[in-house]
Amino acid sequence: MNPQIENNFKYHAPQPGQPELYQEIREKAKELAYLIDEKVPNSREKSLAMTNLEQTVFWANAGVARN
Structure with missing residues (x-):
């Protein structure tokens, strides 16, 4: 069993202060x-910036939840 895989793929109930x-x-x-x-003209780059910003939020929140 790999502890990191187990942790990454389980439900993490919010702890006090996390929400x-x-x-x-x-x-x-x-x-x-x-x-x-x-400020950024509509473009592929703008779309990628927005997508990556969404990913940043996801991974930051995952970091809080998992650790």
């Missing part, structure tokens, strides 16, 4: 998303 941290991360990312939306 607030998830929200804080999402809010900061949303600020950046609006900046990108306003």
Whole structure:
């Protein structure tokens, strides 16, 4: 059994304080998303920036949940 695989693929119930941290991360990312939306011309690069920002939020929140 690989402990990292077991941890990465199980449900992680929120611990006290985590939902607030998830929200804080999402809010900061949303600020950046609006900046990108306003300042960057519509393009493949803008789409990739938005996609990668979403991934950043996902992985940051996963890091909180898993550790």
